Amino acid sequence: MYNETDFDNIDIAAEPPTEEPDRQFYFMAKCRVWVREFEKKNSRRPCFFTQTFGCQMNARDSEKLTAILEQAGFLQAKTEEADFVIYNTCTVRENANNKVYGHLGLLNAYKKKNPHMKIALCGCMMQEPTAVSKIKQRYSFVDLIFGTHNIYKFAELLAVSLNSDTMVVDIWEDTDRIVEELPAKRKYRFKSGVNIMFGCNNFCSYCIVPYVRGRERSRKPEDIIKEIRFLASDGVKEVMLLGQNVNSYGKNLTDPLTFAELLEKVEQIDGIERIRFMTSHPKDLSDDLIAVMRRSKKICNHLHLPLQSGSSRILSMMNRRYDKEHYLNLAEKVKKAIPDLAITTDIIVGFPGETEEDFLETMDVVKKVRFDSAFTFLYSKRTGTPAASMDGQIPEQIAKERFDRLLKEVQAIAAEQADLLVGKTLPVLAEEINRQDDSLLTGRLSNNSVVHFAGTKEMIGTIQNVYLKEAKGFYYIGSLQ
Numbered sequence: 001m002y003n004e005t006d007f008d009n010i011d012i013a014a015e016p017p018t019e020e021p022d023r024q025f026y027f028m029a030k031c032r033v034w035v036r037e038f039e040k041k042n043s044r045r046p047c048f049f050t051q052t053f054g055c056q057m058n059a060r061d062s063e064k065l066t067a068i069l070e071q072a073g074f075l076q077a078k079t080e081e082a083d084f085v086i087y088n089t090c091t092v093r094e095n096a097n098n099k100v101y102g103h104l105g106l107l108n109a110y111k112k113k114n115p116h117m118k119i120a121l122c123g124c125m126m127q128e129p130t131a132v133s134k135i136k137q138r139y140s141f142v143d144l145i146f147g148t149h150n151i152y153k154f155a156e157l158l159a160v161s162l163n164s165d166t167m168v169v170d171i172w173e174d175t176d177r178i179v180e181e182l183p184a185k186r187k188y189r190f191k192s193g194v195n196i197m198f199g200c201n202n203f204c205s206y207c208i209v210p211y212v213r214g215r216e217r218s219r220k221p222e223d224i225i226k227e228i229r230f231l232a233s234d235g236v237k238e239v240m241l242l243g244q245n246v247n248s249y250g251k252n253l254t255d256p257l258t259f260a261e262l263l264e265k266v267e268q269i270d271g272i273e274r275i276r277f278m279t280s281h282p283k284d285l286s287d288d289l290i291a292v293m294r295r296s297k298k299i300c301n302h303l304h305l306p307l308q309s310g311s312s313r314i315l316s317m318m319n320r321r322y323d324k325e326h327y328l329n330l331a332e333k334v335k336k337a338i339p340d341l342a343i344t345t346d347i348i349v350g351f352p353g354e355t356e357e358d359f360l361e362t363m364d365v366v367k368k369v370r371f372d373s374a375f376t377f378l379y380s381k382r383t384g385t386p387a388a389s390m391d392g393q394i395p396e397q398i399a400k401e402r403f404d405r406l407l408k409e410v411q412a413i414a415a416e417q418a419d420l421l422v423g424k425t426l427p428v429l430a431e432e433i434n435r436q437d438d439s440l441l442t443g444r445l446s447n448n449s450v451v452h453f454a455g456t457k458e459m460i461g462t463i464q465n466v467y468l469k470e471a472k473g474f475y476y477i478g479s480l481q
């Protein structure tokens, strides 16, 4: 096991092991030797910087990249002016790709100043052949490129890249492997993401995720439970179970287990006080899950349930496999079962063929469900997805105008929803010192809303009862009780 590994006793003159994760431990030991030599030559340790784009799954992956770099002996830098910079990329919308290209221009300037600097790119965007060939041509100063399927091989790729003068590229088309037991450096000591599954089989017609993250694979429940027990023993109080479609967890296991059953197992782990999960797909949300959420003392009062569109016609073109009525009924059912539940969502505006009537159907669902918060997106054409070649692509101006109307409605409703809790005293997990005012702490309610309140840094990582004095749209101002 990683925690018990003594890296300095690994014989790196021997052939690398073929088994995982031992093979990666061997390469971590190799990287340590490289770091020691760097230190001898330059009288300082090399430093690294990781930048994460995209979703919670990428954030969790970056915690693993960080742990490997630290284990190798690198020091964490505060800016991109570092010896090793790695971007964990996203490609769900075009602007995610554009951000990476923008940053690469900046990195090139840093690299000219620092001859030691190495630049690595990984994550979803690297699974797109067009992006990789563009990087090879126009950004040839990048040193290492790898994708989502072989991220567990980071230590090995790092060792190869540190000892190479040319660009190292290793992209796999798919994998059925899940490598356990690799280290992770948590951003917060008291909360952690936990992958329960990888990939997605849904093929929503606008979405690139199934192409870049591969087919759905569930981790074995015993591995998940083991990881969460370890996290609890290491001070973690809140876990976020992560997957593109957690409601279909367990279907492909040798001994199938439902997501609801998995949650019941997680509930029993001592030390874990809060359980979150994302993302749920409305087509698969079972009555069993609702019953488990209702019974649970630890599952948070929050359900992220992407709507995408309120028009049944558009939902069918999106291949979402539910219609407006199903979504409305489901939202009503969960709200009735769990009265304090916050429902949040994702909505796409300007999907090909979306008419004003379709858009008004979306607005209608927004008004009926009254989301506590919603992420709204302009449809972004992703090459290779079915929607990219559909007729009726919506002019940007029309999409933007609908987007603005939607955002206004979503924000007005979210503010009214937030007002409902003003005057109540509720448990808040204190997470960090407020970034603007260091006399304040910032924490979260069970329903995921942010609360700022006066407190001391010793409270970070503890659950405190906080009186909610005022709602300010996105957050509350509270005071300790």
Ligand code: 5AD
Pocket (backbone or CB within 6 Å): 092, 093, 206, 207, 208, 306, 308, 346, 347, 348, 377, 378, 379, 380, 381, 382
């Ligand atoms: N354009 C716009 N938004 C998208 N999403 C996924 N693919 C696209 C796309 N092509 C949004 C969906 C999803 C969220 C993570 O990103 O709303 O739920």
Ligand code: SF4
Pocket (backbone or CB within 6 Å): 200, 201, 202, 203, 204, 207, 208, 209, 210, 244, 245, 281
């Ligand atoms: Fe993309 Fe749909 Fe899978 Fe979510 S469920 S990752 S939107 S294909």
